[in-house]
Amino acid sequence: RHPRRPDRLLQLLIDIQQARGCVPADWQAAIADHLGVTLAQVRGVVDFYHFLSAQPLGDYCIRLSDSVIDRFGGSLAMRDCLLERLGIEPGVTRPDGRVSLHVTSCIGLADQGPAALVNGLPLTGLTPARASRLAALIERDVAMADWPRGWFEVANHIRQPGMLLSMRLRRGEALVKALRSGPEAALDAIRRAGLRGRGGAGFDTALKWRLAREAGGAARYVACNADEGEPGTFKDRVLLATRADxxxxxxxxxxxxIGAERGLLYLRGEYAYLLPHLRAVLQRRRADGLLGERVLGSGFSFDIDIELGAGAYVCGEETAMIESLEGKRGIPRLRPPFPVSAGYLDCPTANNNVETLACAALIIARGADAFRARGTGKSRGSKLLSVSGDVAVPGIYEFDFGATAREVLAACGAVDVQAIQVGGPSGVLIAPEQFDRRIAFEDLSTGGSFMVFDSRRDLVDIARQFTHFFAFESCGLCTPCRVGTQLLTRAADKLGEGRASDADLREIEDVGRLMREMSHCGLGQTAANPLLDLLSRFRPQWEARQRSLSDEAADGELAGAGERARP
Ligand code: SF4
Structure with missing residues (x-):
């Protein structure tokens, strides 16, 4: 299925991993030979992606989601139960080859966790009883097709539809209009609507499309970033499941x-179970003449391929995603040049988030004015929020830009809220006195993750987990991030253990500042945010932690002294 081209490397390795349970070391030279790449390139890619392995994984490969929200639901107890019942260690395949368990970053099911993937299929709503039963089914080697159907159900949980989620477009509705009016008119509609990228950065979509259109070169590409790896977000999963067309x-x-003939949708490996659905939608569009040669009889030809990721958070960064699309390790590129002039295969590439593209179709189908009428002056339209954590009703909430965090809390039934993590770990942790801040690019800018923590939660521990997450996901290219995330992890551990000195606190600030200024991509630039927000906005919480553990230690020492004093 894979042509002998270097850019097929990652997709070929994913296929081999799925078929064989690993990419055997003694196959790698043949793979390199087949595709015309070096053995070092093959090894580099296998090492880079969390979902690829040169060592055989279990026939049942369990990937347990490990976000703070999964932990709220007791995922650690579930992990321990599975390890004990199956007699395994994390990350190590059982000697009989039957099973392996791996802890992985958030798999995009924070609204129905604790969750896991078993051989790529999602298991939601894990409970201790379900974990025990899962272990028993694996021990009896029961085929997954015979496991309870309900275990694999993924609900969409659309709780509050707004402009985007309440309107159903007819297949081809926007495209027919655009083909009638011409590309300039379509671009002008996007510009008038004021559409900005929904991935978090908020870049002007019309400007991006214009730059790609005006860039030189024989070929142009459209890339859709469906690699929503920010812990706590899952709105793209729901859009892909319900609005793929x-x-x-x-x-x-x-x-x-922009004058492209090919589009690439980069789907995160955690969402591989959506592939059959997405491919079926593509096939329908081809059958309806909406994709392929001479779309709807026009002079425009365009088709779309879906490429899979393999578990690497950094591939959400647009240039890392392009590297990954080219079959390489997902290491962010130096910029400039920007993807609009030299992106996929060094050709002009318009790279947009899933939600942005859904909004673009809505604007062309139903007009720019209705879109522009909603939101704020700098943030037009609406935003999908993935709401999870300590709320009565987790799920997808669509708000017009300008809604306050407090309004979101009221909608999802949150009480006694101590803090909200807006935009995931790389975003911002806000305290109650900031709950009147607005969801908007000019205030609380977010790709969509909205995690709520009530007063029971240990914010120090949450910041610590986020810091470990960044260290785990750092690609290691640049020193400030590679070393900085390790230093931050050490400081976060000390903070969590109640033994952080003033020098440690200063180090967090100094390292954080250095990383923000010197790191190559957003991961390193934002990795210190959880700790910095904690230190600046939640002083009583972390100070109490330091005191209480010091007091315990002092009590322990006194007790020990008493023991020693006894005859
Ligand atoms: Fe890699 Fe971190 Fe540097 Fe980004 S900042 S390129 S993730 S090492």
Whole structure:
């Protein structure tokens, strides 16, 4: 299935991993030979992605989601139960090859965790009883097709639809209009609507499309970033499950405007179970003449391929994603040049988030004015929020930009809230006195993750987990991030253990500042945010932690002294 081209390397390795349970070391030279790459490149890619392995994984490969929200639901107890019942260590395949368990970053199911993937299929709503039963089924080697169906159900949990989620477009509705009006008019509609990228950065979509359109070169590409790896976010999962047609339509529109003939949807490996659905939608669009040669009889030809990721958070960064699309390790590129002039295969590439493309189709189908009428002056339209944590009803909430964090809390039934992590670990942790801040690019800018922590939660421990997450996901390219995340991890551990000195606190600030200024991509630039926000906004919480553990230690020493004093 894979042509002999270097850019097929990652996809070929994913196929081999799925078929064989590993990428055997003694196959790698043949793979290199087949694709015309070096053995070092093959090894480098296998080492880079968390979901690839040269060592055989278990016939049942369990990947347990490990976000703070999964832990709220007791995922650590579930992990311990599975390890004990199956007689395994984390990350080590059992000698009989039957099973392995791996702890992985958030798999995009924070609304129905604790969750796991078993051989790529999602298991939601894990309970201790379900974990025990899962272990028993694996021990009896029961085929997954015979496991309880309900275990694999993924609910969409659309709790509050707004402009985007309440309107159903007819297949091809936007594309027909665009083909009638021409690419300039379509681009102008996107510009008038004021659409900005929904991935978090908020770049002007019309400007991006115009730059890609005006860039030189024989070929252009559209890329759709469906690699939502920010812990706590899952809105793209729901859009892909419920609005795939609209997303593909948005990709076609982008292709029409910039003059591309090919689009690539980069789907995070954790969402591989959505592939059959997405491929079926693509097939329907081809059958309806909406994709392929001469779309709807016009002079515009365009088709879309879906490429899989393999478990690497950093691939959400747009240039890392492009590297990954080219089959390489997902290491962010130096910029400039920017992808609009030299992206995929060094050709002009318009790279947009899933939600942005769905909005683009809505704008062309229903007009720029309705879109522009909502939101704030600098943030037009609406935003999907993935709400999780200590709320009565987790799920997807769509708000017009400008809604306050307090309004979101009221909608999802949150009480006694101590803090909200807006935008995931790389975003911002806000305290109650900031709950009137607005969801908008000019205030609380977010890709969509909205995690709520009530007064029971240990914010020090949460910041510590986020810091470990960044250290785990750092690609290691640049020194400030590679070393800085390790230093921050050490400081976070000391803070968590109640033994952070003033020098440690200063180090967090100094390292954080250095990383923000010197790191190559957003991961390193934001990795210190959880600790810095904790230190600056939640002083009583972390100070109490230091005192209480010091007191315990002092009590222990006194007790020990008493023991020793006894005859
Ligand atoms: Fe890699 Fe971190 Fe540098 Fe980004 S900041 S390129 S993740 S080492």
């Amino acid at each position: 609209q997303i593909f339509e948005g990709m076609s529109l982008a292709g029409y405007v």
